[in-house]
Amino acid sequence: MRPQSVMLTFLGDHVYGRGVCVSSGSFIEAFAKVGISEEATRSTLTRMVRRGLLRRRRSGRRMYFGLTPTSAEVLKDGERRIWHSGVVNDADEDRWTLIGFSLPESWQRQRHELRSRLVWAGFGPLQNGLWMAPGEVDVAHVIEDLGANVKVFSAEPRCPTDMQALVRDAYDLADLGERYRAFLRRWDRADPAPDAPDDLARSLTLLTEWLQIIRTDPRLPLRHLPHDWPAGKAQQVCHALHERFGPEAARIAGRLLDVVPDETWAER
Known part of the structure; x- marks a missing residue:
């Protein structure tokens, strides 16, 4: 970590x-x-x-x-992701935000910065210069100060669009799914973090690992994900362990x- x-x-x-x-x-x-x-x-x-x-x-x-x-603001965002929005997107509406952008080839730094911000905001590449993200995304903070020529749309898929194929192409589901499964292998057990000296260490390790995963999770609609998607179970394990470690972790932190x-x- x-x-x-x-x-x-x-x-x-x-x-x-x-x-x-x-x-x-x-x-x-x-x-x-x-x-x-x-x-x-x-x-x-x-x-x-x-x-x-x-x-x-x-x-x-x-x-x-x-x-x-x-x-x-960073901590507020982390609190929202862990305890409020969660990792499971089971919304009834299948809404997406599309962003198209154009940058001169010489603007390599701005291009890299924009793509990094798009990934952070949950976007995946649909095709060259066109990215998509689930839900309604406010992109004002993404494009500010970059000078990019940007167009933003809110859209819904229509037949014959194969959204599952688009999602697989735009996002690395194999890597994200494996990160959740690795989290479960480490924490969904009778003796999680056995080498940790106390519950403060366990709590710090647990939430740090969890945040590192969910900050890269775009919260894709559950309907477009594999049927055995592990995010929901991993979230249940994280919340249960934090509740278990939390009281003693708070007492230790209070003392030091x-x-x-x-x-x-x-x-x-």
Whole structure:
């Protein structure tokens, strides 16, 4: 697991919404439980400050770190994906967002950036310059600041369109399905994460692995997926284990968290 991914999990589960800044020592102690060194933790904190995901605050001789509007939005999105929208799309409507774009061949950086943002937003390539995503997607944040010539449509499939074939071509279902099955092999057992020292470590590992999967899941309509699609069962396992690990994980985190009030919180 990447240290930044673990950092976001920890912030989302134990810091987000509390209006506090957390000492570097607390992060170091928590992350040591999942095998992340002090050097890697300090480097991750510095890198996240540089990227605008954390802000520093000194109190006495100690350094504390608080959320920024950017990281708060990232954590809000993660909360929505885990606990609200879920991974199973069983909506009655078969609606899709289509986005067509045109960029000069010389704009290699913008082209790569746009494609990365499209994948993050749940889009898959339908054909050259035309991508699709399930549901109604607000693409304003996807195309902003890129200068791309973009056209966006909302559409429904019509006969003789073979949507299952289109979905298989646009998305790597084999890879995504295997990631869910690997999650189940690791966690759907009597002794999940047996090497973890405590429930805080188990909870951090569980949610970090889960977020890494679902952030790449476009939530495709269930009607177009294989009949044995494993996402639903994997989600049930994740939620059940988080409920099982959560109370003790919160107690452990409460004991090790050294915090000061985030003075910017009331301004947001």
